[in-house]
Amino acid sequence: MTTKGERITEQQLYSLRAELQPLIGTEFTNLALPNAALQAFEPSQIGTIVGALMDALLPHLSDIPQVGLTKHEGILGDREGYPDYKHDSGLRVELKLLYVDNPNLNMKRPPTKREPSARLTQKVTMKNVRPPTDTMLLLAYQLRPQSRDSTAVSPVIIDQKVFSMIELVEARDKRLTSGGGMWFGNYETPAVLSKIGIAKVKEGKPVDTTTYGRKESEGKDFNEDTNFGKLKRIPHPKLQEFLRKCLAISVGEPIDQSD
Numbered sequence: 001m002t003t004k005g006e007r008i009t010e011q012q013l014y015s016l017r018a019e020l021q022p023l024i025g026t027e028f029t030n031l032a033l034p035n036a037a038l039q040a041f042e043p044s045q046i047g048t049i050v051g052a053l054m055d056a057l058l059p060h061l062s063d064i065p066q067v068g069l070t071k072h073e074g075i076l077g078d079r080e081g082y083p084d085y086k087h088d089s090g091l092r093v094e095l096k097l098l099y100v101d102n103p104n105l106n107m108k109r110p111p112t113k114r115e116p117s118a119r120l121t122q123k124v125t126m127k128n129v130r131p132p133t134d135t136m137l138l139l140a141y142q143l144r145p146q147s148r149d150s151t152a153v154s155p156v157i158i159d160q161k162v163f164s165m166i167e168l169v170e171a172r173d174k175r176l177t178s179g180g181g182m183w184f185g186n187y188e189t190p191a192v193l194s195k196i197g198i199a200k201v202k203e204g205k206p207v208d209t210t211t212y213g214r215k216e217s218e219g220k221d222f223n224e225d226t227n228f229g230k231l232k233r234i235p236h237p238k239l240q241e242f243l244r245k246c247l248a249i250s251v252g253e254p255i256d257q258s259d
Helices: 012-025 043-060 167-178 196-204 237-250
Strands: 069-071 085-087 091-101 132-145 152-166 182-184 190-194 220-222
Touching: 012 132, 012 152, 043 091, 043 132, 132 167, 132 237, 152 167, 152 237, 167 182, 190 196
Parallel strands: 091 132
Antiparallel strands: 069 085, 085 091, 132 152, 182 190, 190 220
16 A cells, blocks of 8 residues: 555666566567668658557567566556556556667658657546556667568667656646646646737736637637647656667667666
């Protein structure tokens, strides 16, 4: 039984990461992309496609190292129930995938870097997070030449990190509210000030907090936050440190597995 205010500890996070360490190096050979096809895609496009496939296949792959993870039952009727997994230790794990560009692959390169699409969505909120047990497992993966076929590439897990979920949610939500945004409903829809709303705030006028829109053309003071939960925008120091390390890998710098 947990007491009010109890949270997952750094030691628990460290121990869980140690148990999940065998995941690093896992190659998903059943997801093979021909080298020739890569030339038609930008890295961010491949990351979106492969990430969706990996997310769907991970619970069903028998060749993944057995590290104590089993699929969580989730919420009845929820297509993407929270959390994704439960661990033998009793901790709960929400899985997120981070695509790391491989600079050695022949792909279309945009003139500017694209923001990683990985995000902690609004399905994870104060309503369903259990501070003493809930974690986010961030798996960084990269497309690399396949070991079985030199004409194809496959995703390979290159690094992983475990975070306290309650800390990430608090940091994510604080960023929303500190910028003038708010939740509508009972943690149902995150919204940011629209151009109209920003103008009202600058003029010292009250904003309408009873409704929100999806587009500026609707004329609401708030619009749904379409960038909500992007990992790159969550001001959590350890998360941002891990993302910076992964960015270094994407430009050809060596990986450091030490904490």
